[in-house]
Amino acid sequence: MKLRRLTKRTLDAGLGMVGLQLVKPGLDFDCRPTGHALDRMLTALADTFDCWQAEASVWPLQSATDTVAQVRVFYDAYLASPFRDPSGGSRFNNLLWLYLLAQVTQPSLVIDSGTYRGASAWALSTALPRCPILSFDIDLAALAYRAPGVTFVQRDWADFDFTGHDLSRALAYFDDHVDQGRRLSEAASRGIPWMVFDDDFPVTSFALITHDGFALPKIEFVLDEKLSDASELSWVSRGHEIRWPIDQARLAHLRSLVAATDRLPNTSLITGIHQTPYRLVRARPRRAQLFDNTRVEECS
Numbered sequence: 001m002k003l004r005r006l007t008k009r010t011l012d013a014g015l016g017m018v019g020l021q022l023v024k025p026g027l028d029f030d031c032r033p034t035g036h037a038l039d040r041m042l043t044a045l046a047d048t049f050d051c052w053q054a055e056a057s058v059w060p061l062q063s064a065t066d067t068v069a070q071v072r073v074f075y076d077a078y079l080a081s082p083f084r085d086p087s088g089g090s091r092f093n094n095l096l097w098l099y100l101l102a103q104v105t106q107p108s109l110v111i112d113s114g115t116y117r118g119a120s121a122w123a124l125s126t127a128l129p130r131c132p133i134l135s136f137d138i139d140l141a142a143l144a145y146r147a148p149g150v151t152f153v154q155r156d157w158a159d160f161d162f163t164g165h166d167l168s169r170a171l172a173y174f175d176d177h178v179d180q181g182r183r184l185s186e187a188a189s190r191g192i193p194w195m196v197f198d199d200d201f202p203v204t205s206f207a208l209i210t211h212d213g214f215a216l217p218k219i220e221f222v223l224d225e226k227l228s229d230a231s232e233l234s235w236v237s238r239g240h241e242i243r244w245p246i247d248q249a250r251l252a253h254l255r256s257l258v259a260a261t262d263r264l265p266n267t268s269l270i271t272g273i274h275q276t277p278y279r280l281v282r283a284r285p286r287r288a289q290l291f292d293n294t295r296v297e298e299c300s
Protein backbone atom coordinates (compact mmCIF):
# COMPACT_ATOMS: atom_id res chain seq x y z
CA MET A 1 0.00 0.00 0.00
CA LYS A 2 2.80 2.35 1.06
CA LEU A 3 4.75 1.43 -2.10
CA ARG A 4 1.71 2.12 -4.29
CA ARG A 5 1.19 5.53 -2.67
CA LEU A 6 4.88 6.34 -3.08
CA THR A 7 4.82 5.26 -6.75
CA LYS A 8 1.73 7.40 -7.38
CA ARG A 9 3.33 10.39 -5.65
CA THR A 10 6.51 9.98 -7.72
CA LEU A 11 4.51 9.64 -10.94
CA ASP A 12 2.33 12.65 -10.03
CA ALA A 13 5.43 14.74 -9.36
CA GLY A 14 7.00 13.75 -12.72
CA LEU A 15 3.78 14.28 -14.68
CA GLY A 16 3.11 17.56 -12.84
CA MET A 17 6.37 18.94 -14.25
CA VAL A 18 4.94 18.57 -17.79
CA GLY A 19 1.46 19.79 -16.84
CA LEU A 20 -0.15 16.33 -16.58
CA GLN A 21 -1.91 14.49 -13.76
CA LEU A 22 -2.63 10.82 -12.98
CA VAL A 23 -6.41 10.34 -12.74
CA LYS A 24 -8.23 7.03 -12.20
CA PRO A 25 -10.83 6.76 -14.99
CA GLY A 26 -14.40 6.37 -13.76
CA LEU A 27 -17.36 4.93 -15.64
CA ASP A 28 -20.60 6.74 -16.46
CA PHE A 29 -23.20 6.04 -13.73
CA ASP A 30 -20.55 4.78 -11.26
CA CYS A 31 -22.45 7.22 -9.04
CA ARG A 32 -26.12 7.03 -9.92
CA PRO A 33 -29.54 7.61 -8.45
CA THR A 34 -31.63 4.77 -7.02
CA GLY A 35 -35.24 4.45 -5.81
CA HIS A 36 -37.36 7.58 -6.15
CA ALA A 37 -34.61 9.61 -7.87
CA LEU A 38 -33.97 6.87 -10.44
CA ASP A 39 -37.69 6.63 -11.24
CA ARG A 40 -37.74 10.40 -11.69
CA MET A 41 -34.70 10.30 -14.01
CA LEU A 42 -36.15 7.57 -16.24
CA THR A 43 -39.57 9.25 -16.35
CA ALA A 44 -38.07 12.64 -17.20
CA LEU A 45 -36.09 11.08 -20.06
CA ALA A 46 -39.22 9.36 -21.39
CA ASP A 47 -41.31 12.57 -21.07
CA THR A 48 -38.65 14.54 -22.96
CA PHE A 49 -38.72 12.01 -25.79
CA ASP A 50 -42.53 11.86 -25.90
CA CYS A 51 -42.89 15.69 -25.91
CA TRP A 52 -40.31 15.98 -28.68
CA GLN A 53 -42.00 13.26 -30.71
CA ALA A 54 -45.45 14.84 -30.33
CA GLU A 55 -44.17 17.98 -32.11
CA ALA A 56 -41.61 16.42 -34.46
CA SER A 57 -42.12 16.78 -38.20
CA VAL A 58 -38.58 16.18 -39.39
CA TRP A 59 -39.49 12.76 -40.79
CA PRO A 60 -42.40 10.33 -40.32
CA LEU A 61 -42.29 8.60 -36.94
CA GLN A 62 -44.38 5.73 -35.61
CA SER A 63 -45.94 6.21 -32.19
CA ALA A 64 -43.84 5.10 -29.25
CA THR A 65 -45.26 2.43 -26.98
CA ASP A 66 -44.59 2.83 -23.25
CA THR A 67 -41.49 5.00 -23.48
CA VAL A 68 -40.77 4.78 -19.74
CA ALA A 69 -40.52 1.00 -20.00
CA GLN A 70 -38.24 1.33 -23.05
CA VAL A 71 -36.00 3.80 -21.24
CA ARG A 72 -35.74 1.43 -18.27
CA VAL A 73 -34.86 -1.52 -20.51
CA PHE A 74 -32.18 0.52 -22.25
CA TYR A 75 -30.79 1.92 -18.98
CA ASP A 76 -30.39 -1.60 -17.54
CA ALA A 77 -28.78 -2.81 -20.78
CA TYR A 78 -26.43 0.18 -20.75
CA LEU A 79 -25.32 -0.51 -17.16
CA ALA A 80 -24.38 -4.05 -18.22
CA SER A 81 -22.68 -2.90 -21.44
CA PRO A 82 -18.98 -2.26 -22.10
CA PHE A 83 -19.77 1.33 -23.18
CA ARG A 84 -19.71 3.24 -19.88
CA ASP A 85 -16.21 4.59 -20.40
CA PRO A 86 -16.74 8.33 -20.95
CA SER A 87 -13.69 8.87 -23.16
CA GLY A 88 -14.23 9.08 -26.90
CA GLY A 89 -17.33 7.05 -27.72
CA SER A 90 -21.01 7.89 -27.49
CA ARG A 91 -22.41 8.13 -24.00
CA PHE A 92 -25.74 7.31 -22.38
CA ASN A 93 -27.85 10.33 -23.37
CA ASN A 94 -27.14 10.14 -27.06
CA LEU A 95 -27.21 6.34 -27.17
CA LEU A 96 -30.67 6.43 -25.58
CA TRP A 97 -31.87 8.90 -28.23
CA LEU A 98 -30.47 6.68 -30.98
CA TYR A 99 -32.26 3.70 -29.46
CA LEU A 100 -35.64 5.45 -29.14
CA LEU A 101 -35.35 7.26 -32.46
CA ALA A 102 -34.47 4.07 -34.34
CA GLN A 103 -37.52 2.34 -32.85
CA VAL A 104 -39.96 5.01 -33.97
CA THR A 105 -38.29 5.42 -37.39
CA GLN A 106 -38.22 1.70 -38.32
CA PRO A 107 -35.76 2.14 -41.22
CA SER A 108 -35.11 -0.52 -43.87
CA LEU A 109 -31.33 -0.24 -43.30
CA VAL A 110 -29.03 1.55 -40.86
CA ILE A 111 -25.64 3.00 -41.73
CA ASP A 112 -23.45 3.74 -38.72
CA SER A 113 -20.40 5.73 -39.86
CA GLY A 114 -17.70 5.81 -37.16
CA THR A 115 -17.77 2.51 -35.24
CA TYR A 116 -14.94 3.12 -32.71
CA ARG A 117 -15.72 0.72 -29.79
CA GLY A 118 -19.13 -0.17 -31.23
CA ALA A 119 -21.46 1.74 -28.87
CA SER A 120 -23.74 3.30 -31.49
CA ALA A 121 -23.88 0.01 -33.43
CA TRP A 122 -24.90 -1.73 -30.21
CA ALA A 123 -27.65 0.82 -29.37
CA LEU A 124 -29.03 0.62 -32.92
CA SER A 125 -29.01 -3.18 -33.00
CA THR A 126 -30.66 -3.32 -29.55
CA ALA A 127 -33.44 -1.09 -30.92
CA LEU A 128 -33.75 -2.85 -34.29
CA PRO A 129 -32.91 -6.55 -33.91
CA ARG A 130 -34.35 -7.44 -37.33
CA CYS A 131 -32.96 -4.52 -39.36
CA PRO A 132 -29.70 -4.83 -41.32
CA ILE A 133 -27.05 -2.53 -39.83
CA LEU A 134 -23.76 -1.67 -41.52
CA SER A 135 -21.14 -0.10 -39.26
CA PHE A 136 -18.15 1.55 -40.94
CA ASP A 137 -14.79 2.66 -39.61
CA ILE A 138 -11.47 3.16 -41.36
CA ASP A 139 -9.87 1.39 -38.39
CA LEU A 140 -11.83 -1.26 -36.47
CA ALA A 141 -8.98 -1.99 -34.03
CA ALA A 142 -10.84 -0.41 -31.06
CA LEU A 143 -14.03 -2.47 -31.53
CA ALA A 144 -15.02 -3.77 -28.07
CA TYR A 145 -18.26 -5.63 -28.87
CA ARG A 146 -19.70 -7.08 -32.07
CA ALA A 147 -23.42 -6.47 -31.62
CA PRO A 148 -25.64 -9.12 -33.22
CA GLY A 149 -27.10 -8.22 -36.62
CA VAL A 150 -24.38 -5.67 -37.34
CA THR A 151 -21.94 -6.04 -40.25
CA PHE A 152 -18.71 -4.23 -39.43
CA VAL A 153 -16.88 -2.86 -42.44
CA GLN A 154 -13.38 -1.41 -42.30
CA ARG A 155 -13.64 1.37 -44.87
CA ASP A 156 -15.31 4.70 -45.52
CA TRP A 157 -19.02 4.17 -46.12
CA ALA A 158 -18.89 6.16 -49.37
CA ASP A 159 -16.68 3.44 -50.92
CA PHE A 160 -19.22 0.71 -50.19
CA ASP A 161 -21.30 -0.88 -52.94
CA PHE A 162 -24.95 -0.70 -51.83
CA THR A 163 -26.32 -2.70 -54.75
CA GLY A 164 -29.19 -4.82 -53.45
CA HIS A 165 -29.83 -2.58 -50.40
CA ASP A 166 -33.00 -0.46 -50.06
CA LEU A 167 -31.72 3.05 -49.34
CA SER A 168 -35.10 4.76 -49.81
CA ARG A 169 -35.95 4.18 -46.12
CA ALA A 170 -32.41 4.11 -44.74
CA LEU A 171 -31.20 5.91 -41.63
CA ALA A 172 -27.59 7.14 -41.65
CA TYR A 173 -25.81 8.05 -38.42
CA PHE A 174 -22.63 10.08 -38.82
CA ASP A 175 -20.15 10.21 -35.95
CA ASP A 176 -16.90 9.91 -37.84
CA HIS A 177 -15.00 13.22 -37.57
CA VAL A 178 -15.55 13.82 -41.29
CA ASP A 179 -16.82 17.02 -42.93
CA GLN A 180 -20.59 16.93 -42.29
CA GLY A 181 -21.28 18.75 -45.56
CA ARG A 182 -19.59 15.89 -47.40
CA ARG A 183 -21.63 13.33 -45.48
CA LEU A 184 -24.88 15.19 -46.19
CA SER A 185 -24.07 15.33 -49.90
CA GLU A 186 -22.99 11.66 -50.09
CA ALA A 187 -26.13 10.45 -48.32
CA ALA A 188 -28.53 12.73 -50.26
CA SER A 189 -27.03 11.72 -53.62
CA ARG A 190 -27.66 8.05 -52.76
CA GLY A 191 -31.30 8.80 -51.94
CA ILE A 192 -30.95 8.26 -48.17
CA PRO A 193 -33.73 10.31 -46.57
CA TRP A 194 -32.90 10.32 -42.84
CA MET A 195 -29.63 11.39 -41.20
CA VAL A 196 -28.45 11.86 -37.63
CA PHE A 197 -25.29 13.91 -36.99
CA ASP A 198 -23.22 13.89 -33.83
CA ASP A 199 -20.90 16.82 -32.99
CA ASP A 200 -22.82 19.46 -34.93
CA PHE A 201 -21.62 22.75 -33.46
CA PRO A 202 -22.41 26.37 -34.42
CA VAL A 203 -19.74 28.93 -35.35
CA THR A 204 -19.51 30.05 -31.73
CA SER A 205 -18.37 26.69 -30.36
CA PHE A 206 -16.97 24.52 -33.15
CA ALA A 207 -13.27 25.16 -32.46
CA LEU A 208 -12.79 22.15 -30.16
CA ILE A 209 -14.14 19.66 -32.66
CA THR A 210 -12.86 20.62 -36.11
CA HIS A 211 -10.05 18.07 -36.46
CA ASP A 212 -7.95 20.91 -37.90
CA GLY A 213 -10.72 21.80 -40.35
CA PHE A 214 -11.29 18.30 -41.76
CA ALA A 215 -14.65 18.13 -39.97
CA LEU A 216 -15.97 21.38 -41.51
CA PRO A 217 -18.47 22.50 -42.46
CA LYS A 218 -20.81 21.42 -39.70
CA ILE A 219 -24.51 21.21 -40.58
CA GLU A 220 -24.95 24.31 -38.39
CA PHE A 221 -22.78 26.25 -40.86
CA VAL A 222 -24.93 25.05 -43.76
CA LEU A 223 -28.03 26.41 -42.00
CA ASP A 224 -26.44 29.63 -40.70
CA GLU A 225 -27.68 32.56 -42.81
CA LYS A 226 -25.38 35.02 -41.02
CA LEU A 227 -22.37 33.23 -42.50
CA SER A 228 -23.22 34.65 -45.93
CA ASP A 229 -21.49 37.90 -44.85
CA ALA A 230 -18.24 36.16 -43.86
CA SER A 231 -15.37 35.06 -46.10
CA GLU A 232 -13.51 32.85 -43.62
CA LEU A 233 -13.61 31.37 -40.14
CA SER A 234 -10.47 31.36 -38.05
CA TRP A 235 -9.58 29.81 -34.73
CA VAL A 236 -6.62 28.97 -32.57
CA SER A 237 -5.77 25.33 -31.93
CA ARG A 238 -2.99 24.66 -29.43
CA GLY A 239 -1.19 27.83 -30.32
CA HIS A 240 -1.67 27.57 -34.11
CA GLU A 241 -4.03 29.84 -35.96
CA ILE A 242 -6.14 28.01 -38.53
CA ARG A 243 -8.18 29.63 -41.29
CA TRP A 244 -11.10 28.02 -43.11
CA PRO A 245 -12.21 29.89 -46.24
CA ILE A 246 -15.99 29.84 -46.60
CA ASP A 247 -17.18 28.44 -49.92
CA GLN A 248 -20.56 30.17 -50.22
CA ALA A 249 -21.58 28.25 -53.35
CA ARG A 250 -20.91 24.94 -51.61
CA LEU A 251 -22.88 25.99 -48.51
CA ALA A 252 -25.80 27.07 -50.73
CA HIS A 253 -25.74 23.74 -52.56
CA LEU A 254 -25.64 21.81 -49.27
CA ARG A 255 -28.53 23.91 -47.95
CA SER A 256 -30.56 22.90 -50.99
CA LEU A 257 -30.22 19.24 -49.97
CA VAL A 258 -31.95 19.83 -46.62
CA ALA A 259 -35.73 19.40 -46.69
CA ALA A 260 -36.18 19.58 -42.90
CA THR A 261 -34.01 19.59 -39.83
CA ASP A 262 -34.24 19.51 -36.06
CA ARG A 263 -31.99 19.62 -32.99
CA LEU A 264 -32.92 17.04 -30.35
CA PRO A 265 -33.61 18.24 -26.79
CA ASN A 266 -30.73 18.40 -24.35
CA THR A 267 -31.07 15.81 -21.57
CA SER A 268 -27.76 16.64 -19.84
CA LEU A 269 -29.38 18.06 -16.71
CA ILE A 270 -31.61 14.99 -16.34
CA THR A 271 -28.72 12.50 -16.26
CA GLY A 272 -25.76 14.68 -15.28
CA ILE A 273 -23.95 13.42 -18.39
CA HIS A 274 -23.13 16.40 -20.59
CA GLN A 275 -23.42 15.77 -24.30
CA THR A 276 -24.26 17.77 -27.38
CA PRO A 277 -27.72 16.79 -28.65
CA TYR A 278 -27.94 15.27 -32.11
CA ARG A 279 -28.86 17.12 -35.30
CA LEU A 280 -31.46 15.40 -37.49
CA VAL A 281 -31.76 16.06 -41.22
CA ARG A 282 -34.31 14.92 -43.77
CA ALA A 283 -32.81 15.11 -47.23
CA ARG A 284 -34.64 16.56 -50.17
CA PRO A 285 -35.64 13.69 -52.49
CA ARG A 286 -33.25 13.20 -55.41
CA ARG A 287 -35.85 14.26 -58.00
CA ALA A 288 -36.32 17.61 -56.22
CA GLN A 289 -32.54 18.08 -55.83
CA LEU A 290 -32.25 18.14 -59.64
CA PHE A 291 -34.85 20.85 -60.15
CA ASP A 292 -34.44 23.17 -57.20
CA ASN A 293 -31.13 24.02 -55.60
CA THR A 294 -32.12 27.07 -53.60
CA ARG A 295 -35.06 26.38 -51.27
CA VAL A 296 -34.84 25.06 -47.72
CA GLU A 297 -38.23 24.03 -46.39
CA GLU A 298 -39.35 23.70 -42.81
CA CYS A 299 -35.94 24.56 -41.36
CA SER A 300 -36.05 26.03 -37.91
Ligand SMILES: C[S@@+](CC[C@H](N)C(=O)[O-])C[C@H]1O[C@@H](n2cnc3c(N)ncnc32)[C@H](O)[C@@H]1O
Pocket (backbone or CB within 6 Å): 088, 089, 090, 113, 114, 115, 116, 117, 118, 119, 120, 121, 136, 137, 138, 139, 155, 156, 157, 175, 176, 177, 178
Ligand atom coordinates in the same frame (compact mmCIF):
# COMPACT_ATOMS: atom_id res chain seq x y z
C1 LIG B 1 -16.27 9.42 -32.12
S1 LIG B 1 -15.72 7.92 -32.78
C2 LIG B 1 -17.20 7.06 -33.10
C3 LIG B 1 -17.95 6.72 -31.85
C4 LIG B 1 -19.01 5.65 -32.01
N1 LIG B 1 -20.02 5.98 -32.99
C5 LIG B 1 -19.67 5.38 -30.68
O1 LIG B 1 -20.88 5.31 -30.63
O2 LIG B 1 -18.98 5.26 -29.67
C6 LIG B 1 -15.17 8.37 -34.37
C7 LIG B 1 -14.67 7.21 -35.19
O3 LIG B 1 -14.67 7.64 -36.56
C8 LIG B 1 -13.66 6.91 -37.21
N2 LIG B 1 -13.39 7.51 -38.53
C9 LIG B 1 -12.49 8.45 -38.89
N3 LIG B 1 -12.57 8.67 -40.22
C10 LIG B 1 -13.54 7.84 -40.69
C11 LIG B 1 -14.09 7.61 -41.98
N4 LIG B 1 -13.66 8.26 -43.06
N5 LIG B 1 -15.08 6.68 -42.10
C12 LIG B 1 -15.54 6.01 -41.00
N6 LIG B 1 -15.04 6.21 -39.76
C13 LIG B 1 -14.06 7.09 -39.62
C14 LIG B 1 -12.50 6.94 -36.23
O4 LIG B 1 -11.59 5.90 -36.54
C15 LIG B 1 -13.24 6.75 -34.91
O5 LIG B 1 -13.23 5.39 -34.53
